Amino acid sequence: MPAHAPDQQSDSRHDDPLTRERAHLAASRAALRAMREDVEALDIKDVTANWVNAEVLNRQIEERITALADLAHAPLFFGRLDYEEAPADATGEGGGEERFYIGRRHVHDAHGDPMVVDWRAPVSQPFYRASKKEPLGVGRRRRFGYTGGELTAYEDEDLTDASGTERASALLQAEIERPRVGPMRDIVATIQPEQDEIVRAGIGGTVCVQGAPGTGKTAVGLHRVAYLLYAHRERLARTGTLVVGPNRSFLRYIEQVLPALGELNVAQATVDDLVAHVEVRGTDSAEAATVKGDARMAEVLRRAVRSGVTMPVDPVVVVRGSRRWRVPAYEVEETVRELLARDIRYGAAREALPQRIAHAVLVRMEQAGEAPDDRVQDAVARNPAVKAAVKAVWPAVDPAKLVLRLLSEPEFLAEHAAGLLTEDEQRAVLWAKPARSVRTAKWSAADAVLIDEAADLVQRTPSLGHVVLDEAQDLSPMQYRAVGRRCTTGSATVLGDIAQGTTPWATASWREALAHLGKPDAAVEELTQGFRVPREVIAYASRLLPAIAPGLSEATSVREAAGDFAVRAVAGPDALDDAVVAACRAALRREGSIGLIAADARIPALATALADAGLPHLAPGEETTADARLTLVPASLAKGLEYDHVVLDEPTAIVTGEPDERTGLRRLYVALTRAVSGLTVLHAQPLPTALG
Numbered sequence: 001m002p003a004h005a006p007d008q009q010s011d012s013r014h015d016d017p018l019t020r021e022r023a024h025l026a027a028s029r030a031a032l033r034a035m036r037e038d039v040e041a042l043d044i045k046d047v048t049a050n051w052v053n054a055e056v057l058n059r060q061i062e063e064r065i066t067a068l069a070d071l072a073h074a075p076l077f078f079g080r081l082d083y084e085e086a087p088a089d090a091t092g093e094g095g096g097e098e099r100f101y102i103g104r105r106h107v108h109d110a111h112g113d114p115m116v117v118d119w120r121a122p123v124s125q126p127f128y129r130a131s132k133k134e135p136l137g138v139g140r141r142r143r144f145g146y147t148g149g150e151l152t153a154y155e156d157e158d159l160t161d162a163s164g165t166e167r168a169s170a171l172l173q174a175e176i177e178r179p180r181v182g183p184m185r186d187i188v189a190t191i192q193p194e195q196d197e198i199v200r201a202g203i204g205g206t207v208c209v210q211g212a213p214g215t216g217k218t219a220v221g222l223h224r225v226a227y228l229l230y231a232h233r234e235r236l237a238r239t240g241t242l243v244v245g246p247n248r249s250f251l252r253y254i255e256q257v258l259p260a261l262g263e264l265n266v267a268q269a270t271v272d273d274l275v276a277h278v279e280v281r282g283t284d285s286a287e288a289a290t291v292k293g294d295a296r297m298a299e300v301l302r303r304a305v306r307s308g309v310t311m312p313v314d315p316v317v318v319v320r321g322s323r324r325w326r327v328p329a330y331e332v333e334e335t336v337r338e339l340l341a342r343d344i345r346y347g348a349a350r351e352a353l354p355q356r357i358a359h360a361v362l363v364r365m366e367q368a369g370e371a372p373d374d375r376v377q378d379a380v381a382r383n384p385a386v387k388a389a390v391k392a393v394w395p396a397v398d399p400a401k402l403v404l405r406l407l408s409e410p411e412f413l414a415e416h417a418a419g420l421l422t423e424d425e426q427r428a429v430l431w432a433k434p435a436r437s438v439r440t441a442k443w444s445a446a447d448a449v450l451i452d453e454a455a456d457l458v459q460r461t462p463s464l465g466h467v468v469l470d471e472a473q474d475l476s477p478m479q480y481r482a483v484g485r486r487c488t489t490g491s492a493t494v495l496g497d498i499a500q501g502t503t504p505w506a507t508a509s510w511r512e513a514l515a516h517l518g519k520p521d522a523a524v525e526e527l528t529q530g531f532r533v534p535r536e537v538i539a540y541a542s543r544l545l546p547a548i549a550p551g552l553s554e555a556t557s558v559r560e561a562a563g564d565f566a567v568r569a570v571a572g573p574d575a576l577d578d579a580v581v582a583a584c585r586a587a588l589r590r591e592g593s594i595g596l597i598a599a600d601a602r603i604p605a606l607a608t609a610l611a612d613a614g615l616p617h618l619a620p621g622e623e624t625t626a627d628a629r630l631t632l633v634p635a636s637l638a639k640g641l642e643y644d645h646v647v648l649d650e651p652t653a654i655v656t657g658e659p660d661e662r663t664g665l666r667r668l669y670v671a672l673t674r675a676v677s678g679l680t681v682l683h684a685q686p687l688p689t690a691l692g
């Protein structure tokens with residue numbers, strides 16, 4: 001496919017395509033500026049009756065102005081589609097035109113005619129999907145290349161010529177190979193067909209993506225939210241969207257992708273953030289955390305929550321004026337049994353009970369010839385005798401206190417875990433030292449998830465419209481449930497890689513995980529084309545696959561550049577730090593970001609060695625810039641991140657830093673797959689045999 005770069009001669013000619021495209025870019029920029037000025041000039045004084053409305057409107061206007069910003073690093077359009085015939089569905093976006101410029105956002109001229117079409121619009125879809133085999137009505141696809149915000153090249157594909165072979169795009173290659181600096185970027189210009197299928201999957205269904213390192217799972221998940229917000233804006237504005245990631249540094253790394261796509265209102269959180277009912281200050285043994293994260297705990301909690309319900313022994317006697325109304329115990333019991341049998345939340349049943357007792361009183365009043373109305377029923381429901389009866393038979397449950405009791409009182413746990421948890425498992429979850437109060441208890445992350453489950457048993461957790469769950473493979477069944485109850489009426493995008501699971505309870509099967517999430521029918525897709533890791537490096541890392549995830553296929557690398565790859569033995573542990581510093585120094589002589597990844601226990605020593613050598617470094621999640629490009633990364637935080645050059649310190653220490661070998665090798669697999677263009681492995685100890 002011909003790629004055109006500007007030269008002096010053609011630049012000066014007005015009919016030169018590049019000149020024309022630049023003119024369209026300049027005109028689109030001007031149109032965007034005009035759109036922005038229109039919004040800025042809006043005077044809302046006349047249309048808002050009160051200050052609350054004014055606040056809301058002002059915020060919306062602010063957001064719109066931000067969304068209409070012309071971002072210097074994000075070109076207004078990156079592609080063009082020349083349809084053979086105007087597409088049937090193009091009237092909304094395309095206004096019957098045959099040529100569409102595809103960009104991050106919609107831009108129209110003073111007459112409302114589109115100058116740039118949003119990449120998420122239906123007419124843009126062939127930009128990502130059309131091929132010579134299936135041109136989808138497109139005659140020509142043009143991709144644009146930019147250098148420092150200037151349109152400097154274009155590349156054409158003639159899709160009508162079915163005989164020609166499909167060739168990889170040079171601009172796509174350039175985009176993939178571009179050095180990484182700063183936070184994660186969007187990939188709108190180069191989304192691949194198999195990625196686009198996931199991005200544009202309907203909002204109704206949950207999609208689960210298994211993908212090797214660097215296959216674009218995170219990128220796809222973020223673009224999917226942006227797509228859904230475009231296609232279902234009103235619905236999702238009402239219900240909300242959320243991206244769940246493994247930790248803060250990861251969330252900081254990805255946080256600018258959606259704003260760059262014009263989406264400013266997507267919440268981001270870790271699972272721990274979602275269930276932050278108590279302050280987490282404690283940790284669990286792997287055994288305790290595994291049992292606490294097991295789905296059987298949900299049933300233990302369900303039993304425990306309802307265990308306070310007792311059958312009444314005395315009648316409820318309501319005194320009103322000179323009369324006494326009596327509801328016998330057996331009748332209240334009947335109501336209690338019926339509420340227990342119904343599939344409603346504990347708290348909802350507790351609110352229904354006084355009304356039901358009041359209703360029984362009203363029936364008696366009517367039988368006695370009175371004509372009570374709704375207000376009387378409400379008054380009876382609030383009567384002290386009714387309240388006291390409800391308190392006795394259906395006591396309020398405080399979720400944190402309930403979990404505290406389960407973890408502190410062996411008898412209470414045994415009663416509700418009978419037939420569910422073995423004695424050993426019960427012993428594992430019980431605190432060695434029972435806690436006195438919710439405030440002073442040393443809650444662990446797994447405990448907080450239990451409290452969240454209990455809270456949901458008492459009162460339904462509100463559901464969002466869509467949740468993206470990244471690095472899902474590390475979640476426990478109870479964590480999947482916690483995320484799942486935040487999208488019961490919505491859908492989810494679940495992203496992960498079984499081979500990168502590094503928790504003792506890591507996901508072994510997506511089907512099981514999806515069942516815990518409450519979406520058993522979700523489609524499971526696989527991505528295998530790798531965009532990050534050079535071929536040689538992914539092949540080296542994949543040697544670990546038989547040991548860590550036997551069923552999984554190795555990723556292919558679409559990167560053409562060979563990349564630098566070296567594994568170097570260092571003579572003795574004393575020489576290791578110096579060798580690592582030297583490797584970092586060498587990497588710093590090149591372009592792009594550098595990640596020094598090491599076992600968590602090695603971090604203090606390496607921080608000192610770097611400081612002694614006068615090499616400043618960042619922590620993961622701190623933004624790399626042209627001046628600060630070296631990040632010291634504990635292996636436990638490497639997941640999801642990437643660096644142009646990775647210096648990997650002592651693989652064996654990364655493996656032995658984990659409680660078991662499989663987890664250790666998986667941690668190493670994650671560390672080995674962070675490199676975009678170069679990987680240097682340095683070791684003083686023998687390498688793990690699985691790498692041999």
Ligand SMILES: Nc1ncnc2c1ncn2[C@@H]1O[C@H](COP(=O)(O)OP(=O)(O)OP(=O)(O)O)[C@@H](O)[C@H]1O
Nearest residue numbers: 187190191192213214215216217218219531532640
């Ligand atoms: N279609 C694409 N065009 C250009 N770059 C892409 C494309 N898809 C993915 N990438 C780039 O490849 C890199 C890896 O993507 P991403 O982090 O989403 O992968 P991942 O599957 O989540 O990896 P991991 O399993 O390691 O978390 C990123 O730099 C991303 O921008």
